[in-house]
Every structure is written in C-alpha cells, then in structure tokens.
Amino acid sequence: ACSSKYVLSQMHPMWQGPLAVPGGDRQSPIDIVVRKSIFDSELKPLVTKYDPQTCQQIWNNGYSFLVEYDDTTDKSTLQGGPLQDKFRLCQFHFHWGETNSWGSEHTLDKRLFPAELHLVHWNSDKYSLFEEAVMEDNGLAVIGVFLKVGKRHEGLQKLVDALPAIRHKGSVVEFTRFDPGCLLPSNTEDYWTYHGSLTTPPLTESVTWIIMKQHIEVSHDQLAVFRSLLFTSAEEDVQKSMVNNFRVQQPLRGRAVRSSFT
Numbered sequence: 672a673c674s675s676k677y678v679l680s681q682m683h684p685m686w687q688g689p690l691a692v693p694g695g696d697r698q699s700p701i702d703i704v705v706r707k708s709i710f711d712s713e714l715k716p717l718v719t720k721y722d723p724q725t726c727q728q729i730w731n732n733g734y735s736f737l738v739e740y741d742d743t744t745d746k747s748t749l750q751g752g753p754l755q756d757k758f759r760l761c762q763f764h765f766h767w768g769e770t771n772s773w774g775s776e777h778t779l780d781k782r783l784f785p786a787e788l789h790l791v792h793w794n795s796d797k798y799s800l801f802e803e804a805v806m807e808d809n810g811l812a813v814i815g816v817f818l819k820v821g822k823r824h825e826g827l828q829k830l831v832d833a834l835p836a837i838r839h840k841g842s843v844v845e846f847t848r849f850d851p852g853c854l855l856p857s858n859t860e861d862y863w864t865y866h867g868s869l870t871t872p873p874l875t876e877s878v879t880w881i882i883m884k885q886h887i888e889v890s891h892d893q894l895a896v897f898r899s900l901l902f903t904s905a906e907e908d909v910q911k912s913m914v915n916n917f918r919v920q921q922p923l924r925g926r927a928v929r930s931s932f933t
C-alpha cells in the first residue's frame with residue numbers, strides 16, 4: 672500500500688494554520704478561474720486501467736478515509752492526459768464539509784462543492800516507491816472529481832457500507848474487488864490541469880493535478896455516512912466528527928491552469 676504511515680503521521684485537522692511551507696509557490700488547492708484557463712490541444716484523454724483485484728483495505732487515518740491499492744505492480748495505472756509517464760494508483764480518499772454547502776478543496780469560479788474525490792497515483796516509470804515519488808516535482812498525479820448531492824451512486828454504496836466499521840481513527844478493514852473507475856464521471860476527456868502540491872502536510876510540491884470538469888452525484892444519505900466518521904480514536908474521551916477536512920484555497924502565484932476542452 673502507498674505509505675499510509677506517511678499520510679497518517681502528517682495529517683491533522685488542526686494543521687490548517689500558519690504551517691510555513693519553504694518556497695511554497697505551487698500550493699494546492701486553488702480556485703480555478705474557468706475563463707482564465709488556457710486550452711491546450713496537446714492534452715490527451717485520460718487512460719485509466721484499474722484492476723479491482725488490487726483493492727486491499729479501507730481505513731480511517733484520522734483525517735479522511737483511504738481505500739488503498741496494491742501498488743507493487745503496474746496493474747492499476749493512469750497515463751495519457753497531461754502525463755508523459757505511467758502512474759500507479761496507490762489510494763483514493765475524499766474531502767467533505769459538515770453541510771452540503773461546502774467541502775471541496777478545489778473550486779470553480781469560487782463555487783464550492785459538497786465533497787471532492789482524490790485518486791492518488793505515483794510515477795512508476797521514474798520511481799520505485801510512493802515515498803520517493805512524493806518528494807519529486809513530477810512524482811504524483813492526482814485526479815480530482817467534484818461530488819454533488821443528487822441521486823444515489825450505486826457503485827459508492829459498497830464503500831459507504833464499510834464506513835461504520837472504521838468509525839475511529841486508526842481502524843482498518845479488508846476491502847476488496849472495488850473498481851475505482853466506477854467513481855469517475857462518464858466524460859474523462861474534459862479536465863483542467865496544473866502543477867501543485869499535496870493538500871495536507873507535508874504539502875510537498877510534487878503533484879500534477881487533473882480536475883475533472885464533470886462531477887459525479889451521490890445521495891444526501893451517502894454523504895451523511897461520511898460525516899458519521901470520527902477524527903478521534905476509540906480511546907479518546909471527546910469524539911469529534913470527521914467533517915470539514917479540506918484545505919483553504921492557495922495563491923496561484925502566476926501558474927497557468929490548462930484545459931483539455933474549449
């Protein structure tokens with residue numbers, strides 16, 4: 672699995688404060704000003720090849736819940752799009768709010784969505800481990816998908832049903848045969864892309880972000896189960912609901928946001 676310890680040790684809901692990032696001029700998330708994005712005809716459609724058999728576990732890391740994949744082979748990969756290399760899927764997770772009015776990390780013309788899915792991949796052409804790739808400027812590729820509240824997402828339900836078993840920080844359960852492709856929108860040709868960072872500590876500037884133009888829909892009840900998770904472990908006496916686990920938008924610092932569509 673992709674260094675979940677790495678993610679666990681770095682994430683904490685209270686860190687949103689003044690954490691100084693040395694020379695942070697490509698931080699994430701950002702507001703995507705749609706009319707300022709630049710169409711690039713060289714941008715290709717995404718090519719995802721996900722093998723559900725590589726799905727291993729789902730766990731609560733105290734900031735979100737992660738579905739982790741076996742990334743010891745190139746069985747679940749992302750290529751194409753803005754990418755020159757092949758990237759291996761290591762995990763996906765979400766960010767969400769306490770209400771449906773906010774929760775996403777990226778915004779479109781300042782518009783907030785109730786939640787955002789992140790599918791995290793690392794460059795397996797250049798590196799042999801996630802931990803190495805996360806330190807390099809073209810090490811990671813993260814697909815971001817906005818969630819809207821509407822009809823129930825049938826594919827998501829298997830994941831929602833597993834959440835009560837991982838209510839507390841640190842809990843893990845086996846989770847197999849889940850195809851993350853079912854969480855992608857039908858249109859994966861239209862996206863924005865820019866160079867940014869992890870949105871949680873260590874905030875390393877190693878991510879090629881690919882933000883899908885088309886959102887997916889989940890039901891109000893499905894999202895409510897996300898909010899039933901806890902930031903806190905079973906031992907702690909004050910239980911805190913896992914909500915608002917998103918970072919605030921960061922300065923663009925002159926970066927270009929390219930679009931694959933006009």
Ligand SMILES: NS(=O)(=O)c1cc(F)cc(F)c1
Binds near residue numbers: 682868
């Ligand atoms: N939220 S994010 O996708 O930028 C992300 C991915 C990751 F693999 C580790 C992190 F700490 C944060």
Ligand SMILES: [Zn+2]
Binds near residue numbers: 764765789870
């Ligand atoms: Zn994320």
